[in-house]
Amino acid sequence: MCTFAQQTQYVDFKKADVNVSVDIEKKSVSGLVTYYFDVLNAVDSVFVDAKNMSFSDVSLDGNEVEYSYDSEKLWIKKKFQPSKNKELSISFESSPTKALYFVEKGEESQVWTQGQGKYTSNWLPSFDDMNEKIEFDLSIAYDKDYEVVANGKLVNIEEHETTKTWHYNMDMPMSSYLVVLVVGKFNKQTLSSESGIPIELYYCPEDSLKVEPTYRYTKQMFDFLEKEIGYKYPWQVYKQVPVHDFLYAGMENTSCTIFSDAFVVDEAGFNDRNYVNVNAHELAHQWFGDLVTAKSGEHHWLQEGFATYYALLAEQDVFGENYYFWRLYEYAQELQMQDKMGQGTSLLNPQSSSLTFYKRGCWVLHALREKVGDVIFKQAVKSYLEKHAFGNVETADFISEVEVLCGKSLSEFVNLWIKNKAFPFEEAQRLLLKSPFIQEYEMVDCEAANSKCSYYLDSYVSDEAKIKIIQQKPELINSKTFNNSVKVRKAIAQVLATIPKHLKTDYESLLQDASYVTIETALYNLWSNFPEERQVYLNQTEAMSLKNEATRILWLVLVLSTPDFNQDEKPEYYEELVNFTSKDFNYEVRMSAFEYLLMLNACNEVCELNLEAAKNHHNWRMSKFAKEQMELLKTNKN
């Protein structure tokens, strides 16, 4: 029975007025949602997805109406004749266990949503079918000390005694999985795109100095993408909000991306892990995913492949062409490896890996552009967006635009790049070798006979080529090799676990680099290689360690393992290390602190309690880790 699978053929839901309040104590959401809809074809029932909710009132066109509920869908069973502007109002209360998360960050609370893959209908009666696009206008009441963010433009804020009600407005429709709600203590900076779209950058008040490195290149990439795509940014405003312990890197909710606060970085942290790629990726989704949405999982690459490709173009605008080809090179290597392991799939298989959807999808677009040329490619993308704006798409919708413009069939291309199970690695390799940078990288190979590796290492080859040499032949590293970029020096730090005496001074200079990863690696290796100088290294890095949690954890562990260093302060250092296991910190930071403490057999009562509590963490990586470690701890005790 799938009579109701395509409700969109009978009913068109057009607009939603959502009025909710969020109760952090009860971890619940309650309120009223009113849907405005047209009946297109006679039908004997209408449903709204709503998981495990309770309802106090349901009315149709202003009159209370009978409904049935099976804990998944709310049904109105009556004969609907074709008609316009009908109104369905639902008073509900939900206590979501997913899709909306209540998170503690120290003394403060955050609430944030994740619709894709989790279903917005876990907290708000809405539609799981991506083909149902609705203009959602959200109004949210919450504690007046907090900031509330949702899709669209902020219209006004109503002030009450202890709460504020935030009214947001959308003027175009979207799929329910793109509805967003964030509550937290935030400030924001506002930029403006060249086309006049306000770009709002949210941050926690204590992170004001990290705003620039975190959001670096935002405006440049926004302006670039608008021009490159050739279709005006489709929404009234663009917001980005970093949230605590997010499930993924980022999520492209319509007009409001949320991303992991692990990407909030300072100047040195920027060199280790930054938000630039995720920033560009989620922004590209505002067109590819939000404006045009895949009809089904089979066409998922139209979202992820396009977002990955356009993110790479935006990064090329910032970092140059070599960067662009380097990433394509890496993607091709990963895809070839996947095939070798027998895990390759057609791009149209809904069960494909993320690697396939994202990176093979990206490759399809690069190869297609190479084949048909810039002019046709760009025109096809523009027409595709214009034709299907605020609607749903499948692969043929895009391919046919290109075929019309180039006047011939692309079925051979589609078979090779999209339909076939195998990624066309040979063809990708041929396209890559158009780049002199890739040619050079391939040429530099220390394993080849007559290799000129030591010559290349001192010449002007790219950083990537130098890193390749260092990894293949660490013994070639000499004093001069240290006169290189932060990136190459990071590779030196990692490769030289055993530090030759004659490079000791050069290696020590790595402790000054603008990269926490380099500093941590160098500190650990120096501490291990030269025990007599442990105190010197710890003193040198103390100030730097205070700026980064991962660095601080390593520093504390080394201090606790260095008998003569600051003996009186050891109890405080230990307490500080244990504190990194608490819920105040990101799950990645906590996992690292737990690992060290368990390794040192030093997980005390506080640490154990934190580990026990982490078993119920909303992020599966954290909960899985906690469960495994707790088991190990028990086994070791017995």
Ligand SMILES: [Zn+2]
């Ligand atoms: Zn994506």
